Amino acid sequence: FQSLSVAQRYLLLAGAGLACLAAGPLLERLLKFLINRRQSRGRCRRQFDCIFFSGGSLLPPCQAASQALAAAASSSNDPAVFCPDPSDCRLSHSSQHPYFQLIRQLASAVRSLDLCMYTLSSPDLSALLLALSQRKPRPVRVRVICDSEQLHSLGSAIAKLRSAGLPIRADSTSYFMHHKFCVIDRSLVLTGSLNWTGQGTLGNWENVVALDDVKVVEAFRREFERLWQEFSPASRSAR
Amino acid sequence: FQSLSVAQRYLLLAGAGLACLAAGPLLERLLKFLINRRQSRGRCRRQFDCIFFSGGSLLPPCQAASQALAAAASSSNDPAVFCPDPSDCRLSHSSQHPYFQLIRQLASAVRSLDLCMYTLSSPDLSALLLALSQRKPRPVRVRVICDSEQLHSLGSAIAKLRSAGLPIRADSTSYFMHHKFCVIDRSLVLTGSLNWTGQGTLGNWENVVALDDVKVVEAFRREFERLWQEFSPASRSAR
Numbered sequence: 366f367q368s369l370s371v372a373q374r375y376l377l378l379a380g381a382g383l384a385c386l387a388a389g390p391l392l393e394r395l396l397k398f399l400i401n402r403r404q405s406r407g408r409c410r411r412q413f414d415c416i417f418f419s420g421g422s423l424l425p426p427c428q429a430a431s432q433a434l435a436a437a438a439s440s441s442n443d444p445a446v447f448c449p450d451p452s453d454c455r456l457s458h459s460s461q462h463p464y465f466q467l468i469r470q471l472a473s474a475v476r477s478l479d480l481c482m483y484t485l486s487s488p489d490l491s492a493l494l495l496a497l498s499q500r501k502p503r504p505v506r507v508r509v510i511c512d513s514e515q516l517h518s519l520g521s522a523i524a525k526l527r528s529a530g531l532p533i534r535a536d537s538t539s540y541f542m543h544h545k546f547c548v549i550d551r552s553l554v555l556t557g558s559l560n561w562t563g564q565g566t567l568g569n570w571e572n573v574v575a576l577d578d579v580k581v582v583e584a585f586r587r588e589f590e591r592l593w594q595e596f597s598p599a600s601r602s603a604r
Numbered sequence: 605f606q607s608l609s610v611a612q613r614y615l616l617l618a619g620a621g622l623a624c625l626a627a628g629p630l631l632e633r634l635l636k637f638l639i640n641r642r643q644s645r646g647r648c649r650r651q652f653d654c655i656f657f658s659g660g661s662l663l664p665p666c667q668a669a670s671q672a673l674a675a676a677a678s679s680s681n682d683p684a685v686f687c688p689d690p691s692d693c694r695l696s697h698s699s700q701h702p703y704f705q706l707i708r709q710l711a712s713a714v715r716s717l718d719l720c721m722y723t724l725s726s727p728d729l730s731a732l733l734l735a736l737s738q739r740k741p742r743p744v745r746v747r748v749i750c751d752s753e754q755l756h757s758l759g760s761a762i763a764k765l766r767s768a769g770l771p772i773r774a775d776s777t778s779y780f781m782h783h784k785f786c787v788i789d790r791s792l793v794l795t796g797s798l799n800w801t802g803q804g805t806l807g808n809w810e811n812v813v814a815l816d817d818v819k820v821v822e823a824f825r826r827e828f829e830r831l832w833q834e835f836s837p838a839s840r841s842a843r
Contacts, residue, residue, distance in 0.1 A: 371611045379618030386625045393629075415823035420779055483797070540660045540807040545797045556796055556813055558722070558784045568779040570831065574795055574813075574820060581813060584654035592809065 416466045418559065418571035425567050426464045427456035431489045463573075464566050467559075468493060470575055474549045477506045479589045481544040484515040485561040491522035495529055509533045510592050512542040534596040542592075546585055553577050554585045655705045657798065657810035664806050665703045666695035670728045702812075703805050706794075707732060709814055713788045716745045718828045720783040723754040724800040730761035734768055748772045749831050751781040759801075773835040781831075785824055792816050793824045 369377065429448045451458050459465070468489070471478065474497055485491060497505040509526060513535040516523050527533045536542045546556035557573040559565050576582065594600060608616065669687040690697050698704070707728070710717065713736055724730060736744040750762050752774040766772045775781045785795035796812040798804050815821065833839060 372614050375611055375614045375618065379614065379621065382618065382622060383625060386622060390629050390632075414817075414820055415827075417823075417827050420775060420777065420781070536659060536809070538660045540803070541809070542659070543797050543804065543808040543810050546811060556811060558782050558795070558797065564779070565782065569782040570775070570780070571782050572785060572795060572824070572827070574815070576813070576815070578653075578817075581653055584656075585811075588654075588656050588811070 416463045416573040418463045420570045424457040426462045427454050427458055474505045476550050478549055479508050480547040481510045483512050483543050483560050485522050486520040487561045490561045507531055511535050548586050554582050655702045655812040657702045659809045663696040665701045666693050666697055713744045715789050717788055718747050719786040720749045722751045722782050722799050724761050725759040726800045729800045746770055750774050787825050793821050
């Protein structure tokens, strides 16, 4: 440094200053890139935003595959491998099938699944809830709110879930508890038009949208807790 | 510049260089701030993310207020002013009432409203659709897809809308076109559990979530267009 002229020293200093300044935004961009990559990886676990069930034209999924997937309750397994003979089976094994998309979203639950569902009669989906609640080594805490009229209706799977030990609550009015949403791990909401029935999942035009927006999740989480309290046996006997 | 020493000149140049470099990120931040402010202003027009209808315990909104709001089809008007006598009226005039929240979201339509609704019998909401489609000077383009069984069911408002000139399409199957969503101005989706019926809006527990996420809006917009084509008279006669 001593061997340099004054001008050269200033040039060197200015250059170093410029390099520091230039490095700031570059570092910022690098950080943003890393954060974005991490977030998009996190989102990959919630693979689909909008699930559309597409009326009678939809090829039904293979029941063996969907039941096995529900029992396994794992988001990483390919449904096709669960069918005894996929090459001979004429049903859908596509992992893009809306029914599989829905099952995969639900099976991603790790800690909790709070379900607020007008009517629940799908054997696959009720089997999935049971499998999650009994998952080893860490069971998922599953709670279910449903409509009072649907609690014991023909084909309802809810009484079965209750007798298996799942906590179930329902309204006590003639109005409908008509929600069709669930909150997974307090960080993801699924909502839309779909009742968890055979006709809903295999026949109708329906939508389920998966949302991880913090404000939306918080709103649905609070609504679930509010209804869970409102429909508690204690609240009722206090009336 | 000529009166300065060489060292001073380099210092000045380095200073100017530093200033330019520092100005870049500052300008970037200013731009981001302005863009964010504009976006959040845009979002203010869509005032609510999640609308919860809360069962039989909900005080019904004043019909006079909601009908007048629907007819005015304006997002800026306060429902209370439309009631002939709010001081004497025992119904709700709260602008936070979920029914008013929904009406305000729908009335914010400027160019288009694409409705995909299983059943539609609410006089207020069908009046709102008509008012929007006849709004002066710029009518909103309203299109409706509904379920075939609900087209002529008792109390349905859909036949009335069709005879007033609104384009209506429906499936031709025994399955349900069970969606309950609409796309407003190709930039906002409302979806959830709510059918546009009196019981839905005034009695049940329901949710409607408003989403302006670009990917979600695009998915619903495409699904609407797909169904609009699938249910067109031309597609049917081609079968």
